[in-house]
Amino acid sequence: MSARSKATFGQVASGARDEALYLILRVLRLPLDSPGSVMRRRLPAAQSAAVGEALRRRFVDREPAAYITGEAWLGGLRFHVDERVLIPRSYFVEVLEGQVDPWIGDPARVTRAADVCTGSGCLAVLLARHFKGAMVDATDLIAGALEVAAANVRLHRLSGRVRLLEGDLLLPAGAARYDVILSNPPYEPSARVDRLPLEFRREPRVALDGGSDGLQTIRRLVRQAAARLRPRGILMIEVGGCREAFEREFAHLEPHWFHTQDGSDCVCLIQVERLARRHGRARS
Protein backbone atom coordinates (compact mmCIF):
# COMPACT_ATOMS: atom_id res chain seq x y z
CA MET A 1 0.00 0.00 0.00
CA SER A 2 1.37 3.42 -0.91
CA ALA A 3 2.36 5.63 2.01
CA ARG A 4 1.18 8.53 -0.17
CA SER A 5 -2.42 7.33 -0.51
CA LYS A 6 -4.68 10.23 -1.49
CA ALA A 7 -7.65 8.55 0.16
CA THR A 8 -10.30 10.92 1.50
CA PHE A 9 -12.74 10.23 4.29
CA GLY A 10 -16.20 11.17 5.51
CA GLN A 11 -18.34 8.38 4.09
CA VAL A 12 -17.66 5.82 6.82
CA ALA A 13 -15.11 7.20 9.28
CA SER A 14 -13.45 10.59 9.53
CA GLY A 15 -9.84 9.38 9.22
CA ALA A 16 -7.49 6.71 7.90
CA ARG A 17 -6.82 4.99 11.22
CA ASP A 18 -10.49 4.44 12.10
CA GLU A 19 -11.34 3.31 8.61
CA ALA A 20 -8.45 0.84 8.44
CA LEU A 21 -9.44 -0.52 11.84
CA TYR A 22 -13.05 -0.88 10.70
CA LEU A 23 -11.99 -2.79 7.58
CA ILE A 24 -9.65 -5.10 9.50
CA LEU A 25 -12.32 -5.96 12.09
CA ARG A 26 -14.97 -6.56 9.43
CA VAL A 27 -12.74 -8.71 7.23
CA LEU A 28 -11.80 -10.78 10.29
CA ARG A 29 -15.48 -10.91 11.30
CA LEU A 30 -14.70 -9.44 14.70
CA PRO A 31 -17.08 -7.15 16.63
CA LEU A 32 -16.52 -3.44 15.99
CA ASP A 33 -16.01 -2.86 19.71
CA SER A 34 -13.23 -5.47 19.99
CA PRO A 35 -10.43 -4.57 22.44
CA GLY A 36 -7.11 -3.33 20.97
CA SER A 37 -5.47 -6.60 22.03
CA VAL A 38 -7.12 -8.43 19.08
CA MET A 39 -4.67 -6.58 16.84
CA ARG A 40 -1.65 -8.10 18.56
CA ARG A 41 -1.66 -11.57 17.04
CA ARG A 42 -0.29 -13.32 14.00
CA LEU A 43 -2.90 -14.04 11.34
CA PRO A 44 -3.14 -17.18 9.24
CA ALA A 45 -2.00 -16.52 5.65
CA ALA A 46 -5.52 -16.48 4.17
CA GLN A 47 -6.78 -13.92 6.66
CA SER A 48 -3.69 -11.80 6.26
CA ALA A 49 -4.19 -11.79 2.48
CA ALA A 50 -7.87 -10.86 2.87
CA VAL A 51 -6.99 -7.92 5.12
CA GLY A 52 -4.28 -6.80 2.71
CA GLU A 53 -6.68 -6.96 -0.23
CA ALA A 54 -9.34 -4.90 1.60
CA LEU A 55 -6.77 -2.25 2.54
CA ARG A 56 -5.44 -2.18 -1.02
CA ARG A 57 -8.95 -1.64 -2.42
CA ARG A 58 -9.57 1.15 0.06
CA PHE A 59 -6.28 3.03 0.05
CA VAL A 60 -4.88 2.30 -3.43
CA ASP A 61 -8.02 1.85 -5.55
CA ARG A 62 -9.91 4.24 -3.27
CA GLU A 63 -13.11 2.24 -3.10
CA PRO A 64 -15.34 3.40 -0.25
CA ALA A 65 -15.01 1.12 2.76
CA ALA A 66 -18.77 0.58 2.87
CA TYR A 67 -18.77 -0.84 -0.65
CA ILE A 68 -15.93 -3.20 0.30
CA THR A 69 -17.77 -4.55 3.35
CA GLY A 70 -21.27 -4.22 1.84
CA GLU A 71 -22.60 -2.48 4.93
CA ALA A 72 -22.98 0.92 6.56
CA TRP A 73 -24.24 2.13 9.91
CA LEU A 74 -26.64 4.95 10.68
CA GLY A 75 -28.25 5.70 14.02
CA GLY A 76 -26.73 2.52 15.45
CA LEU A 77 -28.46 0.43 12.75
CA ARG A 78 -26.76 -1.68 10.11
CA PHE A 79 -27.73 -1.31 6.46
CA HIS A 80 -26.80 -3.25 3.33
CA VAL A 81 -25.12 -1.03 0.73
CA ASP A 82 -23.52 -1.40 -2.67
CA GLU A 83 -22.60 0.86 -5.58
CA ARG A 84 -26.27 1.41 -6.43
CA VAL A 85 -26.86 3.58 -3.36
CA LEU A 86 -25.38 6.52 -1.49
CA ILE A 87 -23.56 5.45 1.67
CA PRO A 88 -25.87 6.44 4.55
CA ARG A 89 -24.63 9.51 6.46
CA SER A 90 -27.68 11.77 6.51
CA TYR A 91 -28.06 14.51 9.11
CA PHE A 92 -31.63 13.29 9.61
CA VAL A 93 -30.26 10.81 12.13
CA GLU A 94 -29.53 13.79 14.42
CA VAL A 95 -32.73 15.64 13.61
CA LEU A 96 -35.20 12.79 14.11
CA GLU A 97 -33.68 12.21 17.52
CA GLY A 98 -35.39 14.86 19.64
CA GLN A 99 -35.85 17.83 17.30
CA VAL A 100 -38.88 16.89 15.21
CA ASP A 101 -41.46 15.88 17.80
CA PRO A 102 -42.02 19.41 19.15
CA TRP A 103 -43.30 20.31 15.66
CA ILE A 104 -45.61 17.31 15.56
CA GLY A 105 -47.28 17.50 18.96
CA ASP A 106 -48.33 13.91 19.52
CA PRO A 107 -46.15 11.56 17.38
CA ALA A 108 -49.02 9.05 17.46
CA ARG A 109 -50.98 11.33 15.11
CA VAL A 110 -48.47 10.57 12.34
CA THR A 111 -50.11 7.72 10.45
CA ARG A 112 -48.62 8.31 7.00
CA ALA A 113 -45.09 9.41 6.18
CA ALA A 114 -42.91 9.52 3.09
CA ASP A 115 -39.17 9.25 2.50
CA VAL A 116 -38.54 10.75 -0.94
CA CYS A 117 -35.25 9.75 -2.63
CA THR A 118 -34.85 6.76 -0.34
CA GLY A 119 -31.69 5.17 -1.81
CA SER A 120 -30.69 2.41 0.62
CA GLY A 121 -33.96 2.95 2.51
CA CYS A 122 -32.06 4.01 5.63
CA LEU A 123 -34.24 7.05 6.32
CA ALA A 124 -37.46 5.15 5.61
CA VAL A 125 -36.36 2.66 8.28
CA LEU A 126 -35.49 5.44 10.76
CA LEU A 127 -38.80 7.15 10.00
CA ALA A 128 -40.81 3.98 10.56
CA ARG A 129 -38.97 3.28 13.80
CA HIS A 130 -39.53 6.85 15.01
CA PHE A 131 -43.20 7.09 14.09
CA LYS A 132 -44.23 3.64 15.21
CA GLY A 133 -47.83 3.95 14.07
CA ALA A 134 -47.04 5.23 10.58
CA MET A 135 -47.17 3.59 7.17
CA VAL A 136 -44.17 4.84 5.23
CA ASP A 137 -43.87 5.29 1.46
CA ALA A 138 -40.29 5.35 0.18
CA THR A 139 -39.62 6.44 -3.39
CA ASP A 140 -36.61 6.39 -5.67
CA LEU A 141 -36.00 6.87 -9.36
CA ILE A 142 -33.59 3.95 -9.58
CA ALA A 143 -34.84 0.34 -9.53
CA GLY A 144 -31.44 -0.95 -8.35
CA ALA A 145 -31.49 1.38 -5.34
CA LEU A 146 -34.94 0.09 -4.43
CA GLU A 147 -33.61 -3.49 -4.48
CA VAL A 148 -31.08 -2.46 -1.82
CA ALA A 149 -33.83 -0.63 0.08
CA ALA A 150 -36.00 -3.78 -0.03
CA ALA A 151 -33.19 -5.80 1.56
CA ASN A 152 -32.89 -3.20 4.33
CA VAL A 153 -36.61 -3.04 4.95
CA ARG A 154 -36.58 -6.84 5.35
CA LEU A 155 -33.46 -6.68 7.56
CA HIS A 156 -35.28 -4.35 9.95
CA ARG A 157 -38.55 -6.33 9.73
CA LEU A 158 -40.53 -3.41 8.40
CA SER A 159 -42.00 -4.95 5.23
CA GLY A 160 -45.49 -4.55 6.67
CA ARG A 161 -45.09 -0.79 7.13
CA VAL A 162 -42.68 0.46 4.47
CA ARG A 163 -43.85 0.51 0.84
CA LEU A 164 -41.18 0.99 -1.85
CA LEU A 165 -42.21 2.90 -4.95
CA GLU A 166 -40.23 3.50 -8.13
CA GLY A 167 -40.51 6.88 -9.80
CA ASP A 168 -39.93 10.60 -9.69
CA LEU A 169 -40.16 12.15 -6.22
CA LEU A 170 -43.76 11.89 -4.94
CA LEU A 171 -45.37 10.99 -8.26
CA PRO A 172 -45.35 7.19 -7.81
CA ALA A 173 -47.43 7.60 -4.62
CA GLY A 174 -50.39 8.93 -6.64
CA ALA A 175 -52.79 11.00 -4.58
CA ALA A 176 -51.50 9.84 -1.19
CA ARG A 177 -51.22 12.53 1.48
CA TYR A 178 -48.85 12.54 4.40
CA ASP A 179 -48.35 13.94 7.88
CA VAL A 180 -44.59 13.95 7.36
CA ILE A 181 -42.55 14.08 4.17
CA LEU A 182 -38.78 13.96 4.47
CA SER A 183 -36.09 13.87 1.83
CA ASN A 184 -32.34 13.79 1.49
CA PRO A 185 -32.31 14.52 -2.25
CA PRO A 186 -29.37 15.04 -4.60
CA TYR A 187 -28.22 18.60 -3.91
CA GLU A 188 -24.65 19.05 -5.11
CA PRO A 189 -24.21 21.49 -8.01
CA SER A 190 -23.16 19.46 -11.09
CA ALA A 191 -19.78 21.19 -11.42
CA ARG A 192 -18.99 20.34 -7.81
CA VAL A 193 -19.83 16.67 -8.37
CA ASP A 194 -17.23 16.62 -11.14
CA ARG A 195 -14.59 17.79 -8.66
CA LEU A 196 -15.45 15.49 -5.75
CA PRO A 197 -12.75 13.13 -4.48
CA LEU A 198 -12.72 9.74 -6.20
CA GLU A 199 -14.42 7.91 -3.30
CA PHE A 200 -17.45 10.18 -3.55
CA ARG A 201 -17.55 9.97 -7.34
CA ARG A 202 -17.88 6.20 -6.92
CA GLU A 203 -21.34 6.82 -5.44
CA PRO A 204 -24.19 7.03 -7.98
CA ARG A 205 -24.14 10.41 -9.70
CA VAL A 206 -27.93 10.48 -9.62
CA ALA A 207 -27.71 10.44 -5.82
CA LEU A 208 -25.52 13.54 -5.72
CA ASP A 209 -26.17 15.77 -8.72
CA GLY A 210 -28.75 18.48 -8.04
CA GLY A 211 -28.27 20.23 -11.39
CA SER A 212 -26.47 23.45 -12.22
CA ASP A 213 -27.27 25.20 -8.92
CA GLY A 214 -27.93 22.11 -6.78
CA LEU A 215 -31.58 23.02 -6.27
CA GLN A 216 -33.17 21.38 -9.31
CA THR A 217 -34.62 18.34 -7.51
CA ILE A 218 -35.40 20.30 -4.34
CA ARG A 219 -37.40 22.89 -6.29
CA ARG A 220 -39.64 20.22 -7.81
CA LEU A 221 -40.03 18.47 -4.47
CA VAL A 222 -41.21 21.65 -2.76
CA ARG A 223 -43.78 22.15 -5.53
CA GLN A 224 -45.05 18.56 -5.35
CA ALA A 225 -45.16 18.42 -1.55
CA ALA A 226 -47.58 21.34 -1.27
CA ALA A 227 -50.47 19.16 -2.47
CA ARG A 228 -49.26 15.99 -0.75
CA LEU A 229 -49.37 17.07 2.89
CA ARG A 230 -52.28 16.71 5.27
CA PRO A 231 -53.34 19.62 7.49
CA ARG A 232 -50.60 20.28 10.10
CA GLY A 233 -48.22 18.29 7.91
CA ILE A 234 -44.50 19.02 7.64
CA LEU A 235 -41.91 18.81 4.88
CA MET A 236 -38.28 18.28 5.92
CA ILE A 237 -35.41 18.54 3.45
CA GLU A 238 -31.66 18.11 3.80
CA VAL A 239 -30.06 20.69 1.52
CA GLY A 240 -26.33 20.33 2.30
CA GLY A 241 -24.19 23.17 1.03
CA CYS A 242 -27.19 24.74 -0.73
CA ARG A 243 -28.56 26.31 2.43
CA GLU A 244 -27.83 29.90 1.37
CA ALA A 245 -29.27 29.42 -2.10
CA PHE A 246 -32.30 27.68 -0.61
CA GLU A 247 -32.86 30.52 1.85
CA ARG A 248 -32.67 33.11 -0.93
CA GLU A 249 -35.24 31.28 -3.03
CA PHE A 250 -37.58 29.97 -0.33
CA ALA A 251 -37.40 32.61 2.42
CA HIS A 252 -41.17 33.17 1.97
CA LEU A 253 -41.77 29.61 3.23
CA GLU A 254 -40.12 30.56 6.55
CA PRO A 255 -38.06 27.36 6.89
CA HIS A 256 -36.96 26.33 10.36
CA TRP A 257 -33.34 25.10 10.42
CA PHE A 258 -32.53 22.20 12.71
CA HIS A 259 -29.29 22.19 14.65
CA THR A 260 -26.62 19.69 13.60
CA GLN A 261 -23.49 18.85 15.60
CA ASP A 262 -21.09 20.13 12.94
CA GLY A 263 -22.88 23.48 12.80
CA SER A 264 -23.94 23.13 9.16
CA ASP A 265 -27.61 23.22 10.24
CA CYS A 266 -28.58 22.15 6.74
CA VAL A 267 -31.88 20.34 7.36
CA CYS A 268 -35.00 22.45 7.30
CA LEU A 269 -38.66 22.05 8.13
CA ILE A 270 -41.51 23.79 6.33
CA GLN A 271 -45.07 23.71 7.60
CA VAL A 272 -47.86 22.86 5.18
CA GLU A 273 -49.68 26.12 5.86
CA ARG A 274 -46.74 28.07 4.41
CA LEU A 275 -46.40 25.75 1.43
CA ALA A 276 -50.08 25.71 0.64
CA ARG A 277 -50.27 29.51 0.66
CA ARG A 278 -47.65 29.67 -2.03
CA HIS A 279 -47.71 26.44 -4.01
CA GLY A 280 -51.20 24.99 -3.79
CA ARG A 281 -53.85 23.91 -1.37
CA ALA A 282 -53.47 21.28 1.37
CA ARG A 283 -56.41 18.94 1.69
CA SER A 284 -57.08 16.16 4.18
Ligand SMILES: C[S@@+](CC[C@H](N)C(=O)[O-])C[C@H]1O[C@@H](n2cnc3c(N)ncnc32)[C@H](O)[C@@H]1O
Ligand atom coordinates in the same frame (compact mmCIF):
# COMPACT_ATOMS: atom_id res chain seq x y z
C1 LIG B 1 -28.66 11.76 -1.58
S1 LIG B 1 -29.28 10.15 -2.01
C2 LIG B 1 -30.16 9.82 -0.49
C3 LIG B 1 -30.33 8.37 -0.19
C4 LIG B 1 -30.84 8.09 1.23
N1 LIG B 1 -32.12 8.72 1.47
C5 LIG B 1 -29.85 8.55 2.27
O1 LIG B 1 -30.11 9.54 2.97
O2 LIG B 1 -28.78 7.92 2.40
C6 LIG B 1 -30.54 10.61 -3.18
C7 LIG B 1 -31.35 9.46 -3.78
O3 LIG B 1 -32.34 10.10 -4.62
C8 LIG B 1 -32.57 9.32 -5.75
N2 LIG B 1 -33.15 10.23 -6.76
C9 LIG B 1 -32.53 11.16 -7.53
N3 LIG B 1 -33.43 11.85 -8.25
C10 LIG B 1 -34.65 11.37 -7.90
C11 LIG B 1 -35.98 11.70 -8.29
N4 LIG B 1 -36.24 12.66 -9.18
N5 LIG B 1 -36.99 11.00 -7.74
C12 LIG B 1 -36.75 10.01 -6.84
N6 LIG B 1 -35.52 9.66 -6.43
C13 LIG B 1 -34.48 10.34 -6.95
C14 LIG B 1 -31.23 8.73 -6.09
O4 LIG B 1 -31.36 7.56 -6.86
C15 LIG B 1 -30.64 8.48 -4.68
O5 LIG B 1 -30.93 7.17 -4.27
